[in-house]
Amino acid sequence: MQHEFSLDYAKHLDDKDALKQYRNKFYIPYVGDKEAIYFLGNSLGLQPKTAQDEVLNVMENWANFGVEGFFMGEDPWLNYHKTLSPILSDIVGALPHEIVTMNHLTVNLHLLMISFYRPTATRYKIICEAKAFPSDQYAFQSQVKLHGFNPADAIIEVHPKPGTHLITKDDILATIEAHKDSVALVLFSGVNYFTGQVFDIETITKAAHQAGAKAGFDLAHAAGNIALQLHQWNVDFACWCNYKYLNSGPGSIAGAYIHEKHLSDTNLQRLEGWWGNDEKNRFKMEPTFTPSPNAEAWQMSTAPMLLLATHKASLNIYKEVGFNNLVAKSQQLSSFMFYVLDTINTDGKYFKIITPTNPNERGCQVSIIVNADAKAVFDKLLPNGIFADWREPNVIRVAAVPMYNSFEDIYLFGITLHKLLAQ
Known part of the structure; x- marks a missing residue:
């Protein structure tokens, strides 16, 4: 698939997503008065809205x-x-x-x-x-x-x-x-x-x-x-x-x-x-x-x-959703995530991705090593509305989960990360 780096394109992918309604079955955390971008499903998945009833x-x-x-x-x-x-x-x-x-x-x-x-x-x-x-x-x-x-x-x-x-x-x-x-x-x-x-x-x-x-x-x-x-x-x-x-x-x-x-x-x-x-x-x-x-x-x-x-x-x-359908969407999200990260990382200027590029050798998670001041960059993600993960000594992990993450999440993450790296 030939991707584009634009908000309209990300929203277009979300509009075509047959599983987009399942995001509404989970509580999405807020940062300030806005829904956060939650890329921590590899650490703790979000709460289903039916969990309290069960x-x-x-x-x-x-x-x-x-x-x-x-x-x-x-x-x-x-x-x-x-x-x-x-x-x-x-x-x-x-x-x-x-x-x-x-x-x-x-x-x-x-x-x-x-x-x-x-x-x-x-x-x-x-x-x-x-x-x-x-x-x-x-x-x-x-x-x-x-x-x-x-x-x-x-x-x-x-x-x-x-x-x-x-x-x-x-x-x-x-x-x-x-x-x-x-x-x-x-x-x-x-x-x-x-x-x-x-x-x-x-x-x-x-x-x-x-x-x-x-x-x-x-x-x-x-x-x-x-x-x-x-x-x-x-x-x-x-x-x-x-x-x-x-x-x-x-x-x-x-x-x-x-x-x-x-x-x-x-x-x-x-x-x-x-x-x-x-x-x-x-x-x-x-x-x-x-x-x-x-x-x-x-x-x-x-x-x-x-x-x-x-x-x-x-x-x-x-x-209800079918696991094979989730795997298919996960692969689409992952493809877009790699495209966005490659787009903002011209000639490897800011970071190195250590997760395999082969789609058969990766799942939702992407791990990156920031070239300079990695912890300082990570510490600015949450105040900017992005839940990500830090692993010593220098790795930031993000996971776009198909059950509740969107293509727009990935695009906005890319824009924010690029802004922080370019400061």
Whole structure:
């Protein structure tokens, strides 16, 4: 598509956008007396206007039925979560029974590593990307130490080549091949939080399995952002948060996926709790755990209904709009974002984009390194009505989310950023 750098053109794209009405289903923050440009869906998605109603429904059931709210009312709590998995299955490309909504992201990562990181004296290494999100790094280190290994030896990080910011697929595959006799787990992000680089999950999974290792992924920046086919790609496990692109609220309940081939494996180790017991005999209060015949076997504690309610509000919108439609619009927004940034950055005068230019290797997020006084430029964005994100030491991240961002948002951001850079 041949773009134009003008407000009229941006408005023209918005007029043609078949999904433009969904912006009205979210609360847009204000700066002063104007709606802000909110490019922080990669950090915390905006609140669906129906979220408060969903929470109120749970509160009213609690008031009217007490504990019987698990079994009574229009939306009994016992099976409340079962309406969410089919929607999530379309978003992450999984079968509904492979998905469970529970806990928070790093808790789920630990629980899944208990099952899928089973090191031996000779096969104990974890291969991951360099500069993974710190919480992942802490989880890897603590799991390795839990099994008596030294993180400096057991954790193998794949780095970008010197002078670059992106990790090549060839380097990932070469690292897996080099450690094929000692690797137990290959665990990458779906999308790197710092650069916005999308990793080739299918190829990485295949290489891990050929090396005799399991393949898992942290999809914090991928779920609700890029097209995924976890089941088809034969991924062993994955986990994600729901407060970024899935708009389910700060600290919202998270999600996990376990491939169905593992669900009937009676030798698989797992930390177990009451809520993961098969619901057919859960209330018999028997001392022996009988796992649910699906991913819910990894549940441990009673479902937090208030968190599920906000999650449901957002997922209902995803069900209505269709995730494939959102991915298509995301690609259009991203194309326009790159065009606008390239237009204002004549000959690389002001900044460098470190997010891949290939549309197949990026999602919503664009990360830029400002050439001079990056933090000073960032600090002026919010007073000018733009919510963006700062990552040390010098990166500004922006994400045009298809559910509620517009082409006009991108154009006005470009105008404002150029003004700040040119001062």
